[in-house]
Amino acid sequence: MNELSVRAAAAGDYDEVRALFAGAMMFDSSPTELGRRMFEPERTLVVADGPDIVGTTQALTGELSVPGALVPAAHVTGVGVKATHRRRGIMSELITRQLREVPEAIAVLWASESGIYGRFGYGAAAYGMSYEIDLHRVGPPNVRTRPGEVSELPADGAVKELAPLLRALQERRPGISGRSDLQWQQRLEDKPDDRGGKTARQILVHRDESGAVDGYALWRGKMHWIATGPANEVHLEELVAIDPAAYRALWQHLLTLDLAGTLEFGFAAVDEPLQQLITTPTALNRRLNESLWLRVTDVPRALEQRRYAVAVDLVLDVTDELIPANTGRFRLTAGETVRCELTDAPADLSLSIAELGATYLGGRHLAEFATTGRVTEHTPGALRQAGAAFSWPVAPVSLEIF
Missing domain, CATH: 3.40.630.30 (Gcn5-related N-acetyltransferase (GNAT))
Incomplete structure (x- = not known):
């Protein structure tokens, strides 16, 4: 150079x-x-x-x-x-x-310019939904909570209550990054100069019948007035709830705040359950965004690390222009155990490392890429088998830009 x-x-x-x-x-x-x-x-x-x-x-x-x-x-x-x-x-x-x-075996990133990383073998593996909710139109959710279920939590000592919930969500939904103690400290840091005119961060928690925290939301407010009166802004940064009752209660609180006109949330899942709780879906004002890009750096190890929705036995012919060891035919067998190893057997599917990364988290189907020739089916039914195996019951989501 x-x-x-x-x-x-x-x-x-x-x-x-x-x-x-x-x-x-x-x-x-x-x-x-x-x-x-x-x-x-x-x-x-x-x-x-x-x-x-x-x-x-x-x-x-x-x-x-x-x-x-x-x-x-x-x-x-x-x-x-x-x-x-x-x-x-x-x-x-x-x-x-x-x-x-x-x-x-895998690398992930948020792309500031989405056109850059595809040429390095990354694939957009998770999409997120941004909401700008019109609180005057959305109406109260179809749920009621009892007094005392939702309360505020001071930032000091909050990590010990919040960290186990994030970990539990990781076990249920792909695409979520863990946090070390230092990363939690950074996440909850709240310097006045960094608030952009918003209020201090509020930590809202839901407690179950035993008093244990089973859901939380991080949010801020911002004063805003229009000609007809107050229309304050609610900025939701993160919401994690393991129990359905906690999820419903937290959303009910946020959607019914006094004097509020809009709620913004940039890290919703494509299949966000909120859509089930409201009666006016068009009030959500949804926008689909690419979030997490994923790059497989070691094909056998990456494919052995994840699990599959159904049993599968396929030979994948993978090409990788940057990492020669990833180029070859790999036999993937998954049942009670998962194995992936090089083979001389004929390929069932051909694809590049980018398509493998895009489908790795279970949110996209290889058939999507077959329609444009980026994936080739050599064995009839192989696309259907791969699609069933690589899919997952819930969509992947990434909760924050790192």
Whole structure:
């Protein structure tokens, strides 16, 4: 790469790496002590032009829920190139090396520009639904709660109540990232300068009959008036509820707040149960978005880590332009146990690594890609068999941008 060099970051690079990414994304950001503690230099690649860092990408350590399992996943973030060094192959060099070196069998990211990552073998594996709910039209949900079921929880000590619920949701729905203690601290951090004119974050919880917390919602409010009176904004950041009663109660509280006109929520699932609770679906104002992109870095290990809805025995002919070991024919057999290994047997289906990533979480069907020739069926019925096996009862969802 001419005079440019690629290397792993050092602990002392945090401030410069943070400043470069903020500059590339065009937002102001000051280094923080929490950010320094969370920085993983050994998992951060940088491109240096002499003494200056001009490109970077990071892979955060974490786990992800996939169909039937919780698995390690490289959480890719902080991808940026200095404006003075664009169009020189820096991003391609960084992403290619990162994918070849991460120890996990899958990598995931949120794409700031969705057109970039497909060429590196990523596939859009989870879609999210953004809601802008007209509270004047939606009406109260078809549920009633008893006094005392819903209450507020102070931020201090909240993690011990909330973390087990997120973990339980991971066991039920694919696409959800786990959080370390430091990540929880970052999630609940609430600096006044970062509120954007909104109120302090409220932690709303639902308790079951024994008093245990079985659901929570993180939300903020913002004052807003129109000609006819108050129309305050409710900004829902996250809602996690394991018990149906908790889910219904939390939504009832949020949809019936006094003086509120709209509720915004950007991290709903495609099959969000809220749709079952209201009588005016058009008041939801839904918008479908790509959320989690997934890249398989080790085909046999990735396919053995997840579970399958029905028994399957297929040979997949996979092509991968960046990781040669992923190119070949792999026999996937799944029943009580799951095995995936190289084979010389004829292929039932042919596809690239991107289609495998897109369908890995169970939210998309390989038949979707067959209609455009990106997946080829060689054995009649193989697409149907693969679709049944790779599918999952609930849609994948990602709860936050990392």
